[in-house]
Amino acid sequence: MAPGMTIASSERTESFDVIKYAVHEGHGVKGLSELGLRSLPRQYVQPLEERIDMKTVVNQHSIPVIDMSNLLHDPQVADSICDAAEKWGFFQVVNHGVPLQVLEDVKEATYRFFRQPAEEKKKHSKDNSPTNNVRFGTSFTPHAEKALEWKDYLSLFFVSNQEAHAHWPSSCRDEALEFLNTSEIMIKNLLKALTQRLNVHNEDFDQAKENLFMGSKRINMNYYPKCPNPDLTIGVGRHSDVSTLTILLQDQVGGLYVRKLHHDDAAAAADQTTWIHVPPVPGAIVINIGDAMQIMSNGRYKSVEHRVAANGSHNRISVPIFVNPRPNDVIGPLPEVIQSGETPIYKQVLYSDYVKHFFRKAHDGKGTVDFAKI
Template identity: 35%
Template sequence: MVGTAAQSVQALASSLGALPPEFVRPEHEQPRATTFRGAAPPEIPVINMSSPGAWRRMAEAAAEWGIFQVVCHGVPAEAVAELQRVGRGFFALPQEEKQRYAMDPAEGKTEGYGSTLRKGDLEGKKAWADFLFHNVAPPAAVNHAVWPESPEGYREANEAYCGHMLRLTRELFGRLSAELGLQEGAMAEAFGGDDVVLLQKINFYPPCPQPELALGLAPHTDMSTLTVLLPDEVQGLQVFKDGCWYDVNYVPGALIIHIGDQIEIMSNGRYKAVLHRTTVSREKTRMSWPVFVEPPPEHAVGPHPQLVTDEFPAKYKAKKFKDYKYCKINKLPQ
């Protein structure tokens, strides 16, 4: 069992020779037994956003895969590098310094630094990851008290990157909306318009003594509208399709777009939320920087009226996002 002195997977990893049993996934989830190993796996689409037909290909990928990678997305390499620098800098801090920003839901601290050591799944299994997350937009939802003061430049890097995410999100919403035959502004309006919430997260997956038995994150779909994921070069993200788990190959300079539950609901199932998970490495630390784009808590999302017909009746009920989130986290009927 994990020692009571361990406060993070990062700290635990430095003292282990074997994987504690609570991190060993059931056989049907273990990467060594379930990852596709064929000679020619299908490729997750990589789309140049400046190319002719890019939006049609994105819509096709959203419907078939629920995920695609984008290049020529307009986010400057300097903004990406600075976000990664301050993120790596935070996880290089001493453990006691990171603990200053620890989340504590019991005290109402739902943003900040945390670890999967705190809680397992229904079978008591834990994921191999630490994390830091906090809202970055809109201004009314931001609490800078949970943003790290170190390393230097953390706030500036996150605010600059957030500006690019707001622009990219509007663009994605507009074109994915138009490809459904709706007005370009329909999707943004369905998710709260200017009040849409952006949550920046850093995932930290330290080296694991038995990565073939563990997962960094268990299989799930994102509750968000969409997620914009910045990966590093260490392989780890996998998606599920047609009964198999496939690696998402690292493409330098690309951002990975996940379709989340709210877009699947709004599109009445035409776009699919992607089921995905994260594997870990024996020798290398892996990090990723997802931005979750969410409706405001009180905003209700349901199938768009123009996408509900006699031929295609509503597949989902309209629900406030806070209620949807509560049901999913607690595994209650939706």
Template identity: 35%
Template sequence: MTSTAVSYDRATELKAFDETKAGVKGLVDAGITKIPPLFVRAPETTTTSKPLMHTSIQIPIIDLEGRHADVIEEIRSAAETFGLFHVTNHGIPLMVMEEMVAGVRRFHEEDLDVKKKYYTRDLSQKVGFNTNSDFYRSKAADWRDTLRCVMAPEEPKPEEMPLAFREIIFEYANYIKKLGIVLLELLSEALGLNRDHLNKMDFNKGLELLGHYYPPCPDPELTLGTSRHSDPDFLTILLEDHIGGLQVLHQHHWIDVPPLAGALVVNIGDLLQLISNDRFKSAEHRVIAKSIGPRISVACFFRAYDGKEYGPIKELISCGSPPLYKAVTVRDYVTLFMILREQDQKSALGFFKL
């Protein structure tokens, strides 16, 4: 047994870190110059084995106020290829977006005594703060702290929210709900369905907001801000600051998704790939760690734990296009997704293939 193995008891270190309730930011505030072993990843997971060959590849940018037929075609193309795209003229005022980012930052930079009140790993709580939802199960922790707020189907009471963003979060969530309806209408048309088809399926009734905080990292080459994954939802809308670091996997290469002022990032989730019968592609993505920061992002996930089973949409099924997946509930999909994350698998979709 090596001296490293003797000196490093992962389970003990995980528990000790978690009990501080200070998160990754607490490590930075303590002045560390090297990241703890908990966060060190295998080299092949922090880099890409295939160097980027197509430097001219650009992330699609879709102007939602463009000619309707053009918007539909652009969304169809982006959803079928990248699974991820920027949207502009989306209806959310810039001041609201900036205040939402500022509010998330204010919370994560609060005094520890204030933040500790919200530290929990109980997912039944509507509001909670911690480091990595899979902290005790993953092979390596991500360099990131997260505040989680469930905003639908039932909103938390204002007094349940941290003061740091209590006012802005309800306003921002209302805008996101409206934008979600618009995007689902456009995605319905892009699939050749009636405009209200996806909205009538009700998975937009559930909304979960994650406010991520990525502190500057002393060893960014040894870890990741967010490890490679696709989202176990139908649709994700991401707001981020100017720092950057988001990457999407496209044609076996990691492509930078540069921040675009005033725009939002939209990505297709696993469950939309499932119900579209592989017409739309769920985007595998990650966030690299950086020595600068903090990076702030706000991810909004549309998924409803309503007990309904979702399978390939019957209007998309034909003799030439048979169903590729069996039906599944959101809860069962997410449960399996979390189990597979322990094994470093990126998606649960393959387990529901027919």
């Protein structure tokens, strides 16, 4: 289909191969959005239970916003971080030490990458990329999904600066690396605060512990273009992250929703208004607990379901850094957590096996964590 052509109705999309155009030819949902669609292709129409019903959104609550400026000197700041990780699984941080210009630069680099022609972006797709560490794609796992998600992404796994300079797209490489590098001190400080409550004291947070919690990192650049019928689809489906921590930069459009955390199943089942919008805060970074941290904390810290709405008026971007164990690490409840006699609720699992299990299927809420349960 030539640029500038429009598809006027869902009936006309029946003769247009949406999957071929968006997934295999590399146009993604950005390309679909720019065709002037007046209605959503059926391949993106989500089941009713997966759509975001605004009646299920709680507006009187918001996740904590924590000022990190005095973290090293005020124990109450560390307590606030740990409390948020236990009670919410999500929080935002300000005065985090990452220069605001770095945040602006990586957002602009995200737009710059996705503004490129499809043939340029497609060079980094699964079929064309010279390395598994760089991957451009759309939706989540198109081959496994009954309904596709309204999102394009570029995923960059960090091995070394040398490898990144050799293979990451030049349109966004330097800005992505700068965001990764300038976030490292903040990430270490967050992990030290969180692990102290797990009986891992700062003097014990050695290189081995650092490798276990943050031995590998991946940065994604996500693009959510304007969508016809946004109420019928989603940008990202219900899931929790497989990371130790996720460090998320969102723009000022908004659209991230997290599930209200309940500490018993009965309360969760009784509460149907369970989703909370994470409002954009200028200069803030969103932090969320991942499955690896939930497993290593033996359930003390909770990874929480979250999802992203599609938007009918604005394009949206986000840039998450996934802080992970290394692929060959074995994760399970930390010895420091269970040394007092606490019963382990998770087994020891090879982290790469856990991640492979996550990516074999469509988003399914918290389903992946069951893979590690005893």
